[in-house]
Amino acid sequence: MAKRTSEQAEETRRAIFDAARQLFETEGYSGASIASIVAAAGTTKGALFHHFASKEALFLEVWKSLQLEMDADTRTAAAAMRSKDDPYAAFLAGTRAYFKWAATPAYQQIVLIDGRAVMGLARWQENDDRLGRNNVEQGVRYLARKGLISEDGVVPLSVILLNALNGAGFALTRKDPGITEDTLFDAFEKLLRGLR
Amino acid sequence: MAKRTSEQAEETRRAIFDAARQLFETEGYSGASIASIVAAAGTTKGALFHHFASKEALFLEVWKSLQLEMDADTRTAAAAMRSKDDPYAAFLAGTRAYFKWAATPAYQQIVLIDGRAVMGLARWQENDDRLGRNNVEQGVRYLARKGLISEDGVVPLSVILLNALNGAGFALTRKDPGITEDTLFDAFEKLLRGLR
DNA sequence: AGTTTTACATACCATTGGTATGATAAATCT
DNA sequence: AGATTTATCATACCAATGGTATGTAAAACT
Numbered sequence: 001m002a003k004r005t006s007e008q009a010e011e012t013r014r015a016i017f018d019a020a021r022q023l024f025e026t027e028g029y030s031g032a033s034i035a036s037i038v039a040a041a042g043t044t045k046g047a048l049f050h051h052f053a054s055k056e057a058l059f060l061e062v063w064k065s066l067q068l069e070m071d072a073d074t075r076t077a078a079a080a081m082r083s084k085d086d087p088y089a090a091f092l093a094g095t096r097a098y099f100k101w102a103a104t105p106a107y108q109q110i111v112l113i114d115g116r117a118v119m120g121l122a123r124w125q126e127n128d129d130r131l132g133r134n135n136v137e138q139g140v141r142y143l144a145r146k147g148l149i150s151e152d153g154v155v156p157l158s159v160i161l162l163n164a165l166n167g168a169g170f171a172l173t174r175k176d177p178g179i180t181e182d183t184l185f186d187a188f189e190k191l192l193r194g195l196r
Numbered sequence: 197m198a199k200r201t202s203e204q205a206e207e208t209r210r211a212i213f214d215a216a217r218q219l220f221e222t223e224g225y226s227g228a229s230i231a232s233i234v235a236a237a238g239t240t241k242g243a244l245f246h247h248f249a250s251k252e253a254l255f256l257e258v259w260k261s262l263q264l265e266m267d268a269d270t271r272t273a274a275a276a277m278r279s280k281d282d283p284y285a286a287f288l289a290g291t292r293a294y295f296k297w298a299a300t301p302a303y304q305q306i307v308l309i310d311g312r313a314v315m316g317l318a319r320w321q322e323n324d325d326r327l328g329r330n331n332v333e334q335g336v337r338y339l340a341r342k343g344l345i346s347e348d349g350v351v352p353l354s355v356i357l358l359n360a361l362n363g364a365g366f367a368l369t370r371k372d373p374g375i376t377e378d379t380l381f382d383a384f385e386k387l388l389r390g391l392r
Numbered sequence: 393a394g395t396t397t398t399a400c401a402t403a404c405c406a407t408t409g410g411t412a413t414g415a416t417a418a419a420t421c422t
Numbered sequence: 423a424g425a426t427t428t429a430t431c432a433t434a435c436c437a438a439t440g441g442t443a444t445g446t447a448a449a450a451c452t
Contacts (some may be wrong), residue, residue, distance in 0.1 A: 005449070009399060016440065028316070030226070034440060043373040045441085046401045108317065117313035120224065125370055140253065155374035156367070163363020164356045171355040174321055178351035187352040192392025201418065205430060230409060241410085242432045251409065 013051040015041040021062045025106040029059055029114040056118060063115055067131045070101040070111075074135060087146045091139040092189055095165065098183055102169020112166055136162045149195045157195075164188065209247040211237040217258045221302040224253055225310040252314060259311055260323075266297040266307075267327050274335070283342045287335040288385055291361065295377050298365020308362060332358045345391045353391075360384065 004012065019040035023032035034055055038048050052058040078094035101107045116124040137158040144151045168184045215236035219228035230251055234244050248254040274290035297303045312320040333354040340347045364380045 004399060012399080029313070033438080035438085044401050047399075049441070052400060068295070073326070113312050113317060113320075116309050119223070119396080121309060121366075121369060124309075150353060151384050153379065153386065155372070156364075156379040157387075159367040159375060160360045160364055160380065160383050160387065163366070164360040166363065167359020168352075168356055170317070170321065171352070173317065176351070179355060183349065183352040184302060184355065187349050187356050190349065190391060191356065191387050193355075196390060202429080208431080229407080231407085240432050243430075245410070246429085246431060 009051075012041075012043055012047050016043060016048050016051060016058070017061065017065075020058050021065070021106070021110075024062055024114065025058060025109050025178060027110060029118050058112070059110075059118055063110055063119075064127075066111055067127075070098065070107065071131050071135065073101065074098050078139070087143060088193060091143065091192065092185075094135065095188060096185060098165055099168060099172070099185060102166065103172040103181065105173075108169060108173065112169060113140060114180060118128075132166075133158055135160050136165070144196075161192075164191070205247075208237075208239055208243050212239060212244050212247060212254070213257065216254050220228055220255060220258055220310065221305050224305060225314050255306075255310070255314055259306055259315075260273070262303060263323075266294065266303065267331065269297065270294050270331060283330075283339060283344060284385075284388060287339065287388065288381075290331065291384060292381060294361055295366050295368070295381060296361065299368040299377065301369075303356065304365060304369060308365060310327060316323070327359050328362075329354055332361070339391075357388075360387070 008069060016037065020032065020037050023037055023040060026032075028038070030054065034048060037058075038044055041048075048058070052061070074094040074097040077097035078090045081089040081093040084090070102112070115128075119127065137154065138155050140149070140158045140161065143149050144154050165188070168188065171179050171184065172181060212233065216228065216233050219233055219236060222228075223232070230241060233254075234240050237244075244254070248257070270290040270293040273293035274286045277285040277289040280286070298308070306384060311324075315323065333350065336345070336350050336354045336357065339345050340350050345353065361384070364384065367375050367380065368377060
Protein backbone atom coordinates (compact mmCIF):
# COMPACT_ATOMS: atom_id res chain seq x y z
CA MET A 1 0.00 0.00 0.00
CA ALA A 2 1.36 3.39 -0.81
CA LYS A 3 -0.24 6.65 -1.64
CA ARG A 4 -3.79 7.18 -0.48
CA THR A 5 -6.07 9.99 -1.42
CA SER A 6 -5.77 13.06 0.70
CA GLU A 7 -9.02 12.17 2.37
CA GLN A 8 -7.65 8.83 3.42
CA ALA A 9 -4.48 10.51 4.53
CA GLU A 10 -6.45 12.68 6.88
CA GLU A 11 -8.06 9.55 8.21
CA THR A 12 -4.67 8.01 8.87
CA ARG A 13 -3.48 11.11 10.61
CA ARG A 14 -6.57 11.15 12.71
CA ALA A 15 -6.21 7.49 13.62
CA ILE A 16 -2.68 8.13 14.83
CA PHE A 17 -3.77 11.21 16.73
CA ASP A 18 -6.63 9.38 18.43
CA ALA A 19 -4.50 6.39 19.34
CA ALA A 20 -1.87 8.72 20.71
CA ARG A 21 -4.32 10.64 22.83
CA GLN A 22 -5.67 7.40 24.22
CA LEU A 23 -2.27 5.91 24.98
CA PHE A 24 -0.78 9.11 26.34
CA GLU A 25 -3.65 9.15 28.77
CA THR A 26 -3.47 5.56 29.92
CA GLU A 27 0.26 4.89 29.67
CA GLY A 28 1.78 8.32 30.06
CA TYR A 29 4.14 9.98 27.63
CA SER A 30 7.13 7.72 28.07
CA GLY A 31 4.97 4.66 28.52
CA ALA A 32 3.27 5.15 25.19
CA SER A 33 5.86 4.03 22.66
CA ILE A 34 5.66 4.98 19.03
CA ALA A 35 5.40 1.32 18.18
CA SER A 36 2.36 0.94 20.43
CA ILE A 37 0.73 4.03 19.01
CA VAL A 38 1.04 3.01 15.38
CA ALA A 39 -0.05 -0.51 16.26
CA ALA A 40 -3.19 0.84 17.90
CA ALA A 41 -3.76 3.11 14.93
CA GLY A 42 -3.30 0.24 12.51
CA THR A 43 -0.46 1.82 10.62
CA THR A 44 3.34 2.09 10.73
CA LYS A 45 6.04 4.40 11.92
CA GLY A 46 6.45 5.72 8.42
CA ALA A 47 2.96 7.16 8.54
CA LEU A 48 3.46 8.65 11.96
CA PHE A 49 6.66 10.42 11.08
CA HIS A 50 5.15 11.57 7.85
CA HIS A 51 2.31 13.30 9.63
CA PHE A 52 4.13 14.40 12.76
CA ALA A 53 7.64 15.71 13.13
CA SER A 54 8.37 13.79 16.30
CA LYS A 55 6.79 12.06 19.23
CA GLU A 56 7.04 15.30 21.10
CA ALA A 57 5.26 17.20 18.33
CA LEU A 58 2.50 14.61 18.35
CA PHE A 59 2.18 14.96 22.08
CA LEU A 60 2.07 18.71 21.82
CA GLU A 61 -0.78 18.52 19.38
CA VAL A 62 -2.73 16.24 21.69
CA TRP A 63 -1.94 18.59 24.54
CA LYS A 64 -3.21 21.56 22.60
CA SER A 65 -6.42 19.85 21.61
CA LEU A 66 -7.21 19.12 25.22
CA GLN A 67 -6.41 22.63 26.29
CA LEU A 68 -8.55 24.14 23.58
CA GLU A 69 -11.52 21.99 24.43
CA MET A 70 -11.15 22.90 28.07
CA ASP A 71 -10.74 26.55 27.22
CA ALA A 72 -13.87 26.68 25.12
CA ASP A 73 -15.83 24.91 27.81
CA THR A 74 -14.85 27.20 30.63
CA ARG A 75 -15.31 30.30 28.54
CA THR A 76 -18.85 29.47 27.60
CA ALA A 77 -19.64 28.48 31.16
CA ALA A 78 -18.32 31.78 32.42
CA ALA A 79 -20.01 33.78 29.69
CA ALA A 80 -23.37 32.29 30.52
CA MET A 81 -23.20 33.76 34.01
CA ARG A 82 -21.73 37.11 33.14
CA SER A 83 -24.78 39.32 33.43
CA LYS A 84 -25.77 38.02 36.83
CA ASP A 85 -25.94 40.42 39.70
CA ASP A 86 -23.17 38.62 41.55
CA PRO A 87 -19.87 39.84 40.08
CA TYR A 88 -18.18 36.61 41.15
CA ALA A 89 -20.70 34.46 39.35
CA ALA A 90 -18.95 34.31 35.99
CA PHE A 91 -15.58 33.54 37.48
CA LEU A 92 -16.99 30.84 39.69
CA ALA A 93 -18.92 29.29 36.85
CA GLY A 94 -15.71 29.04 34.88
CA THR A 95 -14.09 27.47 37.91
CA ARG A 96 -16.75 24.82 38.10
CA ALA A 97 -16.28 23.99 34.47
CA TYR A 98 -12.55 23.79 34.90
CA PHE A 99 -12.91 21.43 37.85
CA LYS A 100 -14.78 19.05 35.64
CA TRP A 101 -11.86 19.00 33.24
CA ALA A 102 -9.17 18.85 35.85
CA ALA A 103 -10.84 15.79 37.29
CA THR A 104 -10.63 13.76 34.09
CA PRO A 105 -7.78 11.25 33.71
CA ALA A 106 -6.90 12.57 30.28
CA TYR A 107 -6.46 16.13 31.45
CA GLN A 108 -4.52 15.11 34.50
CA GLN A 109 -2.09 12.79 32.81
CA ILE A 110 -1.54 14.73 29.63
CA VAL A 111 -1.83 18.34 30.67
CA LEU A 112 -1.09 18.43 34.35
CA ILE A 113 1.44 15.63 34.74
CA ASP A 114 3.30 14.98 31.53
CA GLY A 115 2.83 18.32 29.86
CA ARG A 116 5.32 20.35 31.77
CA ALA A 117 7.92 17.58 31.84
CA VAL A 118 7.72 17.02 28.10
CA MET A 119 7.61 20.65 27.09
CA GLY A 120 10.10 21.87 29.58
CA LEU A 121 9.66 24.85 31.80
CA ALA A 122 9.94 27.57 29.19
CA ARG A 123 7.58 26.17 26.59
CA TRP A 124 5.15 25.06 29.22
CA GLN A 125 4.82 28.52 30.68
CA GLU A 126 4.55 30.05 27.27
CA ASN A 127 1.70 27.76 26.29
CA ASP A 128 -0.02 27.54 29.60
CA ASP A 129 -0.12 31.28 29.83
CA ARG A 130 -1.91 31.74 26.60
CA LEU A 131 -4.75 29.60 27.82
CA GLY A 132 -5.15 28.98 31.48
CA ARG A 133 -3.58 32.03 32.94
CA ASN A 134 -5.04 34.39 30.46
CA ASN A 135 -8.45 33.11 31.33
CA VAL A 136 -7.97 33.46 35.02
CA GLU A 137 -6.36 36.83 34.62
CA GLN A 138 -9.30 38.05 32.65
CA GLY A 139 -11.62 37.06 35.45
CA VAL A 140 -9.43 38.59 38.09
CA ARG A 141 -9.13 41.80 36.14
CA TYR A 142 -12.85 42.02 35.92
CA LEU A 143 -13.10 41.79 39.70
CA ALA A 144 -10.50 44.51 39.97
CA ARG A 145 -12.49 46.78 37.70
CA LYS A 146 -15.49 46.21 39.88
CA GLY A 147 -13.36 47.39 42.76
CA LEU A 148 -13.51 44.09 44.57
CA ILE A 149 -9.77 43.61 44.61
CA SER A 150 -6.83 45.89 44.14
CA GLU A 151 -5.65 46.61 40.62
CA ASP A 152 -1.95 46.10 41.08
CA GLY A 153 -2.10 42.60 42.45
CA VAL A 154 -3.86 41.14 39.47
CA VAL A 155 -0.96 39.30 37.90
CA PRO A 156 0.45 37.49 40.92
CA LEU A 157 -3.02 36.73 42.17
CA SER A 158 -3.88 35.16 38.84
CA VAL A 159 -0.83 32.96 39.00
CA ILE A 160 -1.75 31.75 42.42
CA LEU A 161 -5.37 31.14 41.61
CA LEU A 162 -4.60 29.26 38.42
CA ASN A 163 -2.32 26.88 40.23
CA ALA A 164 -4.74 26.47 43.05
CA LEU A 165 -7.25 25.33 40.46
CA ASN A 166 -4.81 22.96 38.82
CA GLY A 167 -4.03 21.35 42.13
CA ALA A 168 -7.63 21.01 43.04
CA GLY A 169 -8.10 18.86 39.98
CA PHE A 170 -5.47 16.46 41.15
CA ALA A 171 -6.92 16.15 44.57
CA LEU A 172 -10.16 14.99 43.06
CA THR A 173 -8.64 11.72 41.91
CA ARG A 174 -7.92 10.47 45.33
CA LYS A 175 -10.83 9.21 47.34
CA ASP A 176 -9.63 11.16 50.32
CA PRO A 177 -12.52 11.89 52.66
CA GLY A 178 -13.34 15.56 52.75
CA ILE A 179 -12.25 16.21 49.20
CA THR A 180 -15.02 16.41 46.70
CA GLU A 181 -15.80 18.73 43.86
CA ASP A 182 -18.17 20.59 46.14
CA THR A 183 -15.91 21.03 49.12
CA LEU A 184 -13.05 22.15 46.91
CA PHE A 185 -15.28 24.56 45.13
CA ASP A 186 -16.49 25.95 48.42
CA ALA A 187 -12.98 26.48 49.63
CA PHE A 188 -12.06 28.22 46.43
CA GLU A 189 -15.13 30.41 46.55
CA LYS A 190 -14.36 31.45 50.09
CA LEU A 191 -10.85 32.36 49.12
CA LEU A 192 -12.05 34.42 46.25
CA ARG A 193 -14.81 36.20 48.08
CA GLY A 194 -12.52 36.85 51.00
CA LEU A 195 -10.46 39.18 48.87
CA ARG A 196 -11.24 42.75 49.57
CA MET B 197 40.17 -1.51 40.05
CA ALA B 198 37.72 -3.62 41.91
CA LYS B 199 36.67 -3.80 45.49
CA ARG B 200 37.17 -0.65 47.55
CA THR B 201 36.79 -0.23 51.24
CA SER B 202 33.30 0.54 52.44
CA GLU B 203 34.37 4.10 53.03
CA GLN B 204 35.41 4.49 49.43
CA ALA B 205 32.20 2.83 48.37
CA GLU B 206 30.24 5.49 50.18
CA GLU B 207 32.28 8.08 48.36
CA THR B 208 31.44 6.51 45.05
CA ARG B 209 27.79 6.39 45.88
CA ARG B 210 27.90 9.98 46.90
CA ALA B 211 29.68 11.02 43.73
CA ILE B 212 26.97 9.36 41.66
CA PHE B 213 24.25 10.94 43.74
CA ASP B 214 25.76 14.40 43.44
CA ALA B 215 26.31 14.10 39.72
CA ALA B 216 22.76 12.89 39.30
CA ARG B 217 21.31 15.74 41.28
CA GLN B 218 23.28 18.19 39.23
CA LEU B 219 22.35 16.67 35.88
CA PHE B 220 18.72 16.09 36.77
CA GLU B 221 18.55 19.77 37.52
CA THR B 222 20.22 21.06 34.40
CA GLU B 223 19.17 18.45 31.85
CA GLY B 224 15.94 17.12 33.28
CA TYR B 225 15.17 13.50 34.04
CA SER B 226 15.11 12.17 30.51
CA GLY B 227 17.90 14.47 29.41
CA ALA B 228 20.27 13.17 32.03
CA SER B 229 21.36 9.81 30.70
CA ILE B 230 22.92 7.20 32.90
CA ALA B 231 26.04 7.39 30.77
CA SER B 232 26.32 11.13 31.38
CA ILE B 233 25.79 10.70 35.10
CA VAL B 234 28.47 8.09 35.59
CA ALA B 235 30.83 10.05 33.38
CA ALA B 236 30.34 13.13 35.54
CA ALA B 237 30.80 11.03 38.64
CA GLY B 238 33.97 9.49 37.25
CA THR B 239 32.75 5.94 37.46
CA THR B 240 30.80 3.40 35.41
CA LYS B 241 27.35 1.97 35.03
CA GLY B 242 28.35 -1.00 37.09
CA ALA B 243 28.85 1.22 40.10
CA LEU B 244 25.59 3.05 39.55
CA PHE B 245 23.49 -0.07 39.31
CA HIS B 246 25.27 -1.53 42.25
CA HIS B 247 24.32 1.39 44.45
CA PHE B 248 20.92 2.19 42.97
CA ALA B 249 18.26 -0.17 41.74
CA SER B 250 17.38 1.91 38.70
CA LYS B 251 17.51 5.38 37.25
CA GLU B 252 14.10 6.00 38.71
CA ALA B 253 15.24 4.91 42.16
CA LEU B 254 18.20 7.24 41.91
CA PHE B 255 15.92 10.07 40.90
CA LEU B 256 13.58 9.32 43.76
CA GLU B 257 16.40 9.56 46.21
CA VAL B 258 17.46 12.92 44.82
CA TRP B 259 13.85 14.02 44.94
CA LYS B 260 13.52 13.01 48.56
CA SER B 261 16.69 14.77 49.58
CA LEU B 262 15.42 18.01 48.11
CA GLN B 263 12.05 17.65 49.73
CA LEU B 264 13.53 16.91 53.12
CA GLU B 265 15.83 19.91 52.97
CA MET B 266 12.93 22.11 51.99
CA ASP B 267 10.73 20.64 54.68
CA ALA B 268 13.25 21.22 57.41
CA ASP B 269 13.78 24.76 56.22
CA THR B 270 10.15 25.76 56.17
CA ARG B 271 9.44 24.07 59.48
CA THR B 272 12.14 25.95 61.30
CA ALA B 273 11.13 29.19 59.64
CA ALA B 274 7.55 28.68 60.75
CA ALA B 275 8.51 27.56 64.21
CA ALA B 276 10.56 30.68 64.75
CA MET B 277 7.48 32.84 64.32
CA ARG B 278 5.04 30.70 66.22
CA SER B 279 4.73 32.66 69.41
CA LYS B 280 4.15 35.99 67.71
CA ASP B 281 0.96 37.83 68.39
CA ASP B 282 -0.14 37.53 64.77
CA PRO B 283 -1.63 34.05 64.36
CA TYR B 284 -0.83 34.12 60.65
CA ALA B 285 2.83 34.85 61.24
CA ALA B 286 4.05 31.27 61.47
CA PHE B 287 2.21 30.17 58.40
CA LEU B 288 3.40 33.12 56.40
CA ALA B 289 6.98 32.65 57.54
CA GLY B 290 6.82 29.08 56.28
CA THR B 291 5.43 30.39 53.04
CA ARG B 292 8.32 32.75 52.61
CA ALA B 293 10.78 29.97 53.21
CA TYR B 294 8.99 27.78 50.73
CA PHE B 295 9.06 30.48 48.09
CA LYS B 296 12.81 30.59 48.37
CA TRP B 297 12.95 26.90 47.59
CA ALA B 298 10.36 26.97 44.89
CA ALA B 299 12.35 29.64 43.12
CA THR B 300 15.48 27.53 42.80
CA PRO B 301 16.13 25.74 39.50
CA ALA B 302 16.82 22.47 41.27
CA TYR B 303 13.52 22.43 43.10
CA GLN B 304 11.58 23.48 40.06
CA GLN B 305 13.04 20.98 37.64
CA ILE B 306 13.32 18.01 39.96
CA VAL B 307 10.39 18.36 42.30
CA LEU B 308 7.86 20.47 40.49
CA ILE B 309 8.40 19.47 36.89
CA ASP B 310 9.87 16.01 36.59
CA GLY B 311 8.79 14.61 39.91
CA ARG B 312 5.20 13.93 39.16
CA ALA B 313 5.87 12.66 35.66
CA VAL B 314 8.53 10.23 36.84
CA MET B 315 6.68 8.99 39.89
CA GLY B 316 3.27 8.87 38.36
CA LEU B 317 0.15 10.31 39.86
CA ALA B 318 -0.33 7.82 42.68
CA ARG B 319 3.19 7.81 44.05
CA TRP B 320 3.49 11.54 43.61
CA GLN B 321 0.41 12.25 45.68
CA GLU B 322 1.47 9.78 48.30
CA ASN B 323 4.88 11.38 48.70
CA ASP B 324 3.87 14.96 48.22
CA ASP B 325 1.18 14.61 50.81
CA ARG B 326 3.46 13.37 53.48
CA LEU B 327 5.51 16.53 53.18
CA GLY B 328 3.92 19.52 51.58
CA ARG B 329 0.31 18.99 52.30
CA ASN B 330 0.85 17.81 55.81
CA ASN B 331 2.76 20.96 56.48
CA VAL B 332 0.15 23.21 55.01
CA GLU B 333 -2.63 21.33 56.68
CA GLN B 334 -0.96 21.78 60.01
CA GLY B 335 -0.85 25.51 59.51
CA VAL B 336 -4.41 25.69 58.32
CA ARG B 337 -5.63 23.59 61.22
CA TYR B 338 -3.94 25.97 63.58
CA LEU B 339 -5.82 28.87 62.05
CA ALA B 340 -9.02 26.90 62.43
CA ARG B 341 -8.35 26.31 66.10
CA LYS B 342 -7.84 30.01 66.51
CA GLY B 343 -11.27 30.45 65.03
CA LEU B 344 -9.99 32.33 62.01
CA ILE B 345 -11.41 29.88 59.51
CA SER B 346 -14.06 27.22 59.69
CA GLU B 347 -13.07 23.78 60.94
CA ASP B 348 -14.71 21.68 58.28
CA GLY B 349 -13.03 23.23 55.29
CA VAL B 350 -9.51 22.50 56.44
CA VAL B 351 -8.71 19.65 54.07
CA PRO B 352 -9.86 21.12 50.77
CA LEU B 353 -8.45 24.49 51.71
CA SER B 354 -5.08 22.91 52.38
CA VAL B 355 -5.10 21.25 49.01
CA ILE B 356 -5.80 24.52 47.31
CA LEU B 357 -3.24 26.48 49.26
CA LEU B 358 -0.50 23.92 48.75
CA ASN B 359 -0.95 24.04 45.02
CA ALA B 360 -1.16 27.76 45.00
CA LEU B 361 2.24 27.76 46.63
CA ASN B 362 3.68 25.26 44.20
CA GLY B 363 2.51 27.33 41.29
CA ALA B 364 3.86 30.50 42.72
CA GLY B 365 7.28 28.91 42.64
CA PHE B 366 7.04 28.34 38.95
CA ALA B 367 6.02 31.83 38.22
CA LEU B 368 9.17 33.11 39.80
CA THR B 369 11.34 31.76 37.01
CA ARG B 370 9.88 33.92 34.37
CA LYS B 371 10.96 37.52 34.28
CA ASP B 372 7.40 38.58 33.84
CA PRO B 373 6.89 42.10 35.13
CA GLY B 374 4.71 42.14 38.16
CA ILE B 375 5.79 38.74 39.40
CA THR B 376 8.36 38.81 42.12
CA GLU B 377 8.78 36.99 45.36
CA ASP B 378 7.28 39.98 47.12
CA THR B 379 4.22 40.50 44.97
CA LEU B 380 3.43 36.82 45.05
CA PHE B 381 3.83 36.74 48.76
CA ASP B 382 1.54 39.72 49.12
CA ALA B 383 -1.12 38.10 47.01
CA PHE B 384 -0.89 34.95 49.04
CA GLU B 385 -1.04 36.82 52.28
CA LYS B 386 -4.13 38.67 51.20
CA LEU B 387 -5.81 35.44 50.23
CA LEU B 388 -5.01 33.91 53.56
CA ARG B 389 -6.02 36.86 55.66
CA GLY B 390 -9.19 37.30 53.67
CA LEU B 391 -10.50 34.03 54.99
CA ARG B 392 -13.01 34.57 57.71
C1' DA C 393 1.38 11.23 -21.10
C1' DG C 394 4.88 12.31 -18.42
C1' DT C 395 6.58 14.33 -14.30
C1' DT C 396 6.32 15.41 -9.65
C1' DT C 397 4.75 14.97 -5.27
C1' DT C 398 2.32 12.69 -1.56
C1' DA C 399 1.67 8.95 1.62
C1' DC C 400 3.16 5.76 3.34
C1' DA C 401 6.07 0.89 4.45
C1' DT C 402 10.38 -1.22 5.55
C1' DA C 403 14.97 -1.59 6.75
C1' DC C 404 18.19 0.40 9.27
C1' DC C 405 20.77 3.19 13.05
C1' DA C 406 22.52 5.23 17.42
C1' DT C 407 21.26 5.65 22.04
C1' DT C 408 18.89 4.25 25.92
C1' DG C 409 18.11 1.80 30.54
C1' DG C 410 19.19 -2.47 32.26
C1' DT C 411 21.51 -7.24 32.89
C1' DA C 412 25.04 -10.83 33.01
C1' DT C 413 29.55 -11.85 33.72
C1' DG C 414 33.95 -11.21 35.50
C1' DA C 415 37.55 -9.61 38.29
C1' DT C 416 39.78 -8.25 42.48
C1' DA C 417 40.42 -6.96 46.94
C1' DA C 418 38.32 -6.42 51.44
C1' DA C 419 35.64 -8.84 55.21
C1' DT C 420 34.62 -12.66 57.45
C1' DC C 421 35.07 -17.19 59.00
C1' DT C 422 37.55 -21.35 60.73
C1' DA D 423 46.97 -17.31 58.76
C1' DG D 424 44.73 -19.34 55.29
C1' DA D 425 40.47 -20.23 53.05
C1' DT D 426 36.04 -18.61 51.77
C1' DT D 427 32.72 -15.42 51.09
C1' DT D 428 31.11 -11.13 49.74
C1' DA D 429 31.09 -6.29 48.47
C1' DT D 430 32.50 -3.14 44.81
C1' DC D 431 32.88 -2.21 40.96
C1' DA D 432 34.17 -2.64 35.34
C1' DT D 433 33.03 -4.46 30.90
C1' DA D 434 30.52 -6.74 27.55
C1' DC D 435 26.27 -7.46 26.12
C1' DC D 436 20.95 -7.02 25.23
C1' DA D 437 16.26 -5.56 23.88
C1' DA D 438 13.67 -1.58 23.13
C1' DT D 439 13.47 3.14 21.92
C1' DG D 440 12.93 7.42 18.93
C1' DG D 441 14.33 8.68 14.64
C1' DT D 442 16.25 8.40 9.67
C1' DA D 443 17.07 6.74 4.98
C1' DT D 444 15.34 4.47 1.32
C1' DG D 445 12.04 2.53 -1.58
C1' DT D 446 7.57 2.52 -3.93
C1' DA D 447 3.22 3.06 -5.83
C1' DA D 448 -0.55 5.84 -6.55
C1' DA D 449 -2.48 10.44 -6.84
C1' DA D 450 -2.05 15.15 -8.51
C1' DC D 451 -0.36 18.34 -11.54
C1' DT D 452 1.33 20.24 -16.12
